[in-house]
Amino acid sequence: MDDIQPPGRLVTLTDVARAAGLGESTVSRVLRNHGSYSKRAGERVAEAVARLGYVPNRLAGSLAGQGASARLVGVVIPSLANVVFPDLLRGLTAALDAEGIPCVIGVSDYDPDREEALAAALLSWRPAALLLTGLEHNPGTVALARAGGVRVVEMIDTDGAGIDAVVGFSNRAVGAASGRHLVARGYRRIGYLGHDLAVDLRAGKRLAGFEAALGEAGLALRAKEIRPGPSSPTSGRVGLEKLLARHPDLDAVYFSNDDMALGGYFACLAAGVAVPGRLALFGFNGLDFAAAMPQPLSTVRTPRLEIGRQAAACLTGDGPKTIDLGFELIEGATA
Amino acid sequence: MDDIQPPGRLVTLTDVARAAGLGESTVSRVLRNHGSYSKRAGERVAEAVARLGYVPNRLAGSLAGQGASARLVGVVIPSLANVVFPDLLRGLTAALDAEGIPCVIGVSDYDPDREEALAAALLSWRPAALLLTGLEHNPGTVALARAGGVRVVEMIDTDGAGIDAVVGFSNRAVGAASGRHLVARGYRRIGYLGHDLAVDLRAGKRLAGFEAALGEAGLALRAKEIRPGPSSPTSGRVGLEKLLARHPDLDAVYFSNDDMALGGYFACLAAGVAVPGRLALFGFNGLDFAAAMPQPLSTVRTPRLEIGRQAAACLTGDGPKTIDLGFELIEGATA
């Protein structure tokens, strides 16, 4: 037969139908294994598909199908530089790949306006669901999400009201638990070292919970160093050096996350500051390296992969719900 | 007017046209700012869009448009657990977001069969381009990519022949440069510590280049430790402990990447092994923490973000080409 297609034109379902000597609907049924068809039809279609190299066009399929929503999910995350978000995606893609649903991603750079623009752009692909990060969004984003007629899942943070489904943990509670831990261990001259809070709202919530816990014990934060830019070990190292220069009397430092804490640990090693004897360090996230350190980092392990998985699981259900996956305080050896 | 839509039905371009008292084509032209239209038409459409909360349906738009290819790119990466790939995506999304093109991603888990399945799945969305990782693929993947009628870009590795465009650096050359560096520094009893090479082919190429460089100097690898599973600081720490137990005489270790090297460094700190006096360490990737360590890690910085950016830039052009972005050896203080 003539396998030769006019170049530039891709093989369509109609081509397959013709090649298989069947109707389009039969081919469609066979390909989706939906409805009934004979064994003979199945074989002929398989043969024609293989011979012509047919790749279905889901653009057309989704457009024609029920509800016109695509087997895609839109995901807006604030960053790819912080391990948290790739981990989230990891849990998500692992769960979704099993169903053959890919993610369309947008990176907002922590900018609510970009988030709104990305949400609109992603919704224009008519995804089955829209996944956002955190609970704080522009009114426009919320309106879009509600009007989009799709399932909306907000990931990571449970401290507040969500649009639809919410999967995460309480950042405030993490901060509080961390604060109580330091207080219980007898630390009294406590400092905080973080990256930009106006940008990373969840770090701000942790800090609020942390300060509240100190307050319960009649304490207050002795010093606070906020570094511009994203979190990183380098930022943590530089930040801790500055913090110690200004407040040499600190006996513990709470970091906005493990990356910052690693930098802080390196600063201590370099300066010969005994950890935790002279200075205790406490992180957040429970990354792999925290456990590999000569003294395992005291930190809080967050269920990042599980958040992604549960978010994927939410897509099938409906109705608002909040899943709090909790967290685990790792005592470690640095605080 | 009746802003009320029958629930469940989303606003369409036809609705906007009716609400604005214009024809569909005029509305389409206004929305895409393509072709000419009057100021009055522009205003009326803007008003109707805002009032009805219209979100265009790109599924339909792409299907109807020229060439029927969507303003999407499909990306298949092997993992999200290794920073390299999020960094790649970071460069990519930064460049593509500017054009309003989102990425549809698939994670293959280093499995060529999954890669093929994902490539097929992504191609079914008729993306403007398909981005793959590395140069080694199933024959089926290559056939799909060629037949898909889309631009194909293979990222990261330039050691071999590509399908279409290739953006990356020579992993073999990285390994060779690393080997020559260690030899030049006078190390002679050199070991290798890596994660699964059968899975991470590029790590294997680096090792091959490394061994070749040792060979040039009349040396051979003294010991090799391959850890199962993905790379991580924990794996690096455990691996180095094993390696040193078996070969206490090693004077340098080449790691498959910085994560492994960090774990190795921690092992040295914990065991009181002087670095680099007693044991030199050499990594790969040039991650942020490498520079923040008390002794900056000797490693090779790879242009991960730039690869993503250049890959995005490739999408507009056509014709096969290879862009070698090179790498930078960072002397550091550990080797």
Add this chain to the structure above:
DNA sequence: AACCAGATTGGCAGCGCTGCCAAAAGACGA
């Protein structure tokens, strides 16, 4: 041989949009 329920099949409208083309509306000079 006529009949029937169930399995299998094909035709065709239509998903929401764009591209093409022709019609309508302005702009301008004679």
Add this chain to the structure above:
DNA sequence: TCGTCTTTTGGCAGCGCTGCCAATCTGGTT
């Protein structure tokens, strides 16, 4: 005022597929 050129506009086919419905076929039954 009229004709001509340009700008603006709307109608409609059709992108590739799915869902619906009616047509056809199958294998018993009577």
